[in-house]
Amino acid sequence: MKIKIFTLASIVLLSIFSSCEKIAFDKKADTKPIATFNYLWEQVNQKYVYLEYKNVDWDSIYIVYRPMIRNDIGEDSLFLILGNMLNELRDGHVNLISAFNKSRYDITMLGAVNINPRLIKEKYLGENYYSTGGFAHNFIRDGEIAYIRYSSFGDSQITEYELDYIMEKYANTKGMIIDIRQNGGGYATNVFTLLSRFTFSDTKIYETQIKKGLGQDNFTILEDVYVKANDKKKYNKKLAVLIDRGSYSASSFFAVSTYAYDNIFLVGDYSGGGLGLPNGGQLPNGWTYRMSITRTMAVDGKNYENGVAPDYRVLLNPNAYSSFSDNIIEFAADKLLEN
Amino acid sequence: MKNYLIIFFLLLSNLVFSQEEENILPQVSGNYIGINAGLSSGLVRDLITSPLFYTSALAYIDINYQNIGEKNIFQAKFASHNGINALIINENSFIGFQSVFDFNVLWLRVLESSLNKRVKHFLGAELENYTSIRINLDFMNAASCIDNINNISIAYQANFVFRRAEKEKKLFGLINYKRKEQFYLLTAGVSVPVISLYYRPEFTIPGNATLNDNNIFDGYSLKPKVFSGLASDISISRILHNGNMIKFGYSWMFATNGKTAFNRLEFSHHIFSLGLVFKIN
Numbered sequence: 001m002k003i004k005i006f007t008l009a010s011i012v013l014l015s016i017f018s019s020c021e022k023i024a025f026d027k028k029a030d031t032k033p034i035a036t037f038n039y040l041w042e043q044v045n046q047k048y049v050y051l052e053y054k055n056v057d058w059d060s061i062y063i064v065y066r067p068m069i070r071n072d073i074g075e076d077s078l079f080l081i082l083g084n085m086l087n088e089l090r091d092g093h094v095n096l097i098s099a100f101n102k103s104r105y106d107i108t109m110l111g112a113v114n115i116n117p118r119l120i121k122e123k124y125l126g127e128n129y130y131s132t133g134g135f136a137h138n139f140i141r142d143g144e145i146a147y148i149r150y151s152s153f154g155d156s157q158i159t160e161y162e163l164d165y166i167m168e169k170y171a172n173t174k175g176m177i178i179d180i181r182q183n184g185g186g187y188a189t190n191v192f193t194l195l196s197r198f199t200f201s202d203t204k205i206y207e208t209q210i211k212k213g214l215g216q217d218n219f220t221i222l223e224d225v226y227v228k229a230n231d232k233k234k235y236n237k238k239l240a241v242l243i244d245r246g247s248y249s250a251s252s253f254f255a256v257s258t259y260a261y262d263n264i265f266l267v268g269d270y271s272g273g274g275l276g277l278p279n280g281g282q283l284p285n286g287w288t289y290r291m292s293i294t295r296t297m298a299v300d301g302k303n304y305e306n307g308v309a310p311d312y313r314v315l316l317n318p319n320a321y322s323s324f325s326d327n328i329i330e331f332a333a334d335k336l337l338e339n
Numbered sequence: 340m341k342n343y344l345i346i347f348f349l350l351l352s353n354l355v356f357s358q359e360e361e362n363i364l365p366q367v368s369g370n371y372i373g374i375n376a377g378l379s380s381g382l383v384r385d386l387i388t389s390p391l392f393y394t395s396a397l398a399y400i401d402i403n404y405q406n407i408g409e410k411n412i413f414q415a416k417f418a419s420h421n422g423i424n425a426l427i428i429n430e431n432s433f434i435g436f437q438s439v440f441d442f443n444v445l446w447l448r449v450l451e452s453s454l455n456k457r458v459k460h461f462l463g464a465e466l467e468n469y470t471s472i473r474i475n476l477d478f479m480n481a482a483s484c485i486d487n488i489n490n491i492s493i494a495y496q497a498n499f500v501f502r503r504a505e506k507e508k509k510l511f512g513l514i515n516y517k518r519k520e521q522f523y524l525l526t527a528g529v530s531v532p533v534i535s536l537y538y539r540p541e542f543t544i545p546g547n548a549t550l551n552d553n554n555i556f557d558g559y560s561l562k563p564k565v566f567s568g569l570a571s572d573i574s575i576s577r578i579l580h581n582g583n584m585i586k587f588g589y590s591w592m593f594a595t596n597g598k599t600a601f602n603r604l605e606f607s608h609h610i611f612s613l614g615l616v617f618k619i620n
Contacts, residue, residue, distance in 0.1 A: 025382065025593070025605050029390055031428065039390060047543055099431050210558040212542045213601070220558055279543045280478035282389035286428035288477050293543040 029284050032071045033078045036285045040082055040096075041066075044089070049276050049295045050305055052216045054090060061088050079103070079287070091292055092248055093278040098287045107272035108182070111245030114269045114316045115181040119326055120149060130169075133162040139173070145333050146170035149179045150194075153250035154186020158193045160232060167197055167233040175336025176235055177329060179242040181268060185249025195227045195257055197234050198264060203227050205257035207297040210277075222297060227257070239264045240332035243310060248272035253296070255308040260299045267314055267332045270307030364457065364500050365522050365578050371405040375588065375614030379420045381607040383437070383471075385486075387540055388478045392605075395437055397422030399610050412447040412461055412496070420608065424473065435475030439608075443467035445530075447496055458499045465492040465530050469594075471606070481544040486604060488594065489536040492570070496528035500578075522578040528571065535567040537596045539604060568594030582618035 045051075045058050065085045069078065079096065083103025086094045092107035121129075124147050129138040134155040137148040148166065170176060178194075195205065207222040243255050243266055252271040258264040276292025283289060298304055312335070317327045379399040384392045401418035420439040425432065447463035467490040476482050503521040510516055541560040572590030579585070593607035 025384070025392070025595070025607070026598075027382075027392055029392075210543065210545050212558050277545065278480050279545075280388065280481040282391060282433070282478065284390050286391070286426070286431050286433065288479075290479050290481075294545065 031284045031286075033069050033073050033285070034071055036078070036283050036287075037066065037069045037082065039284050040289065041085070043281060043289070044086070044291060046214055047211055047279065047293050048089065048094075048291050049211050049219075049293055050089070050091065053295075053303060053305060056089060061085060075100075082287075086289070086291070089291070091276070092272060092274050093276055094289075094291045095278075096287060096289045107248055107274070108184075108246040110272070111269050112315065113182065113246065114244030114328065115179070115242075115246075116316065116321050116326065119321050119324070120179070123324060124326065124329060125149060132165055133158060135162065135166060137166060137170075139170075140177075140329070141333050141337070144174045145336055146173045146176040147179065147329065148177065151180075151183055152186050153183060153188070153190045153254070157187055158190045160193075163193070163197050164233050167235055170235065171233075173237065175238045175240065175333070177240045177242060177332050177336070179329070180247050180251045180254060181242050181244040181328075182246035183248075183251040184246065184272075185251050185253075185274060188250045188253050191250055191254045191257060192227055194254065196230055197232065198239055198261060199227045199229050200234065200236070201229050203229075203260050204299060205260045206253075206299060208277075208294055209297075210294045219295070237263070238336050240336055241266050242268045242328055242332060243271045243308065244269040245272050245307070247308075249274035252304070252308050256296065256298045256304050265312065265335065266308070266310040267312045267335070268310050268328050269313065269315060270309055271304075273305045273307050275303075275305050275308075364502060365582065367498070367500060367524050367578065368407045368409065369582070370619045371407065371584075371616050372619055373403045373405065373584075373586065373614055373616040374401070375403075375586065375612040376400045377588075377610060377612030377614075379422070379439075379608045379610045381593075381609055383424055383473070383606040385473065385484060385602070385604050387484065387542075387544055387602040387604075388475070388481050391426055391428065393424035393426045393433070393435065395420075395422060395424045395606075395608075397437060397439070397608075399612060401441075401612070401614075405616075410449050412445070412463070414445040414447075415443075416445070417442050420610075424475070433475065433477050435473055435477070437474075438472045440470045441467065442469075443490075445494060447494060457501065458497065461494075461496045461498070463494050463496075465490070465494045467492065467532075478544075484540065484544050486537065486539040488538070490532040490568075490594075491534045492530040492532045494528060494530035496526060499525040501525065524576045524578055524584065525574075526576070527573045530570045531566065532568050532570075532594070533566065535564045535594065535596075537562050537564060537567075537604070539596070540602070542601065562596065562600070564596050564600075567596060568592060576616060584616035584618075586612075586614045586616050588612045588614070 041062055051058050068081050079098055079101055083096050086096055087105045092105055096103040124140055125136055125138050129136050135148050135150055140147045204224050204226050206225050208225055209219040209222045212220050241258055252274050255271045275296035277294035278290040279293035280290045314328045314331045320326055377399045379397040381395050382392045383395055397420035399420050401416055403416035406413040418441040424435045424437050445465045447461035450460040450462050452459040469488040471486045473484045474482055501523055505520045506518045508518050538561045541558050545558050570592035574586055574588030576584040576586040590610045595605040
């Protein structure tokens with residue numbers, strides 16, 4: 001009898017406790033379009049870092065887009081409206097993702113494409129160019145300049161072996177060009193790995209901070225970010241980095257970091273920006289999104305989210321292919337060979 | 340007079356019976372090491388990344404040490420849950436991974452015992468460190484989230500040792516067999532975290548792709564929470580003749596950093612486990 005009472009009491013107690021879970025967890029989630037819209041709007045309002053910097057009045061955005069939403073709206077229409085609303089942020093790191101579509105703000109459309117890949121292949125890389133990891137490279141200007149085309153920071157993690165090979169191969173050149181035009185970014189760890197081959201002492205490359213609460217200026221303290229010097233093979237001559245509007249995210253991190261180096265200069269158009277780290281999340285209806293939640297300050301204290309400025313602004317000659325000359329590469333090579 | 344005699348003999352027989360029970364019931368005391376494995380299922384919702392509840396299906400294993408004395412129980416336990424968190428919504432499925440590492444130390448002091456010490460009630464305290472690592476690639480740069488929670492709890496536990504007598508039985512009403520005498524330990528407990536310290540991303544998950552490692556934990560903060568959850572467990576262990584035990588347990592816990600927390604974290608585990616408890620001395 002005692003056993004039964006004891007067991008019964010235990011089961012009753014456990015049932016009571018289990019029901020506490022139901023009380024504590026408010027499991028009813030409103031997944032309807034209006035709730036989804038409100039949730040997304042609120043997330044941006046609270047977490048997006050550049051509302052003030054980009055002069056976006058997010059309250060007025062609500063007034064414009066909210067009347068477009070009804071609970072009986074179709075999925076496609078809802079996606080279109082939410083995607084358009086996010087594009088008001090003018091940020092390539094902001095996306096809405098569903099099983100059937102992905103919204104995007106195409107930053108590359110803000111400027112002309114500043115590179116002709118066919119010309120690069122035919123004239124500067126040539127038929128027998130080397131392909132080392134994500135780098136395509138060869139000598140130009142009679143072996144005086146190393147030309148390295150790096151089209152994505154996201155293809156793979158750069159290995160020390162790859163860089164050792166490149167540093168060794170071009171050790172006797174007078175200058176090096178790293179071409180990251182139309183490089184849309186990828187692993188930012190590659191930024192540190194690559195820069196370390198041009199770094200002879202620990203170098204502060206930028207400052208960063210994370211949105212930490214409500215309010216437009218509620219950030220963690222600015223934290224210095226360094227590239228650490230190492231004992232690997234290095235390149236100690238001048239370096240030109242070619243950028244354009246398509247140089248985004250990790251490419252912009254690379255570009256803005258060069259401000260910290262005296263022997264590196266930027267040539268081309270403004271970069272695309274993307275110096276805010278995108279943070280992902282999910283909406284009540286299951287779609288996912290991402291948006292920038294950090295901001296970066298260059299060593300000069302400025303925010304280059306709208307584009308890292310080149311040291312020498314040079315736009316591609318529209319007749320580059322017919323004249324068989326990339327005037328940006330030629331400009332950079334001339335600069336490297338000066339003095 | 341006859342009635343007095345009957346009452347007297349009844350009391351005497353009860354005393355004799357009790358004495359016999361006390362003598363034949365095994366003593367559950369000494370040092371024990373237990374290993375339990377099973378299934379842990381529950382819910383998890385982390386409003387930093389999603390307003391939706393994910394259902395977890397995790398493999399569970401724990402290893403524990405217990406010292407059971409006349410007056411005190413001391414237990415140290417390390418448990419790990421590993422598996423997936425899944426959600427199906429609007430015909431789309433989302434799957435993430437979760438690993439939990441749970442270390443706790445429990446000390447209990449006997450409050451009272453009854454039925455010739457067959458039933459004992461304990462009250463004490465528990466210290467727990469709970470780490471949850473969740474990875475959901477759908478959240479891109481916020482794919483990886485780490486939470487660490489330290490709990491200081493008050494705990495109550497009741498232990499009841501009982502015996503199932505030898506009995507003639509029939510399997511499916513056909514085959515006769517004899518069920519041998521068996522001894523069991525029934526345990527039920529509950530613990531209430533009085534103070535919990537949540538170390539978790541304060542507002543957003545910084546991510547891990549475009550900053551160097553130093554920055555990953557920026558934006559984390561330590562926040563205290565009073566009475567943030569509840570845990571209970573019930574187990575029945577068959578006591579073998581050599582003092583070892585075979586244990587079947589069910590435990591349940593839930594925790595939340597509070598409805599007013601900016602980015603609420605809510606999770607629960609229902610754990611069914613089967614294990615062996617070895618008496619080491």
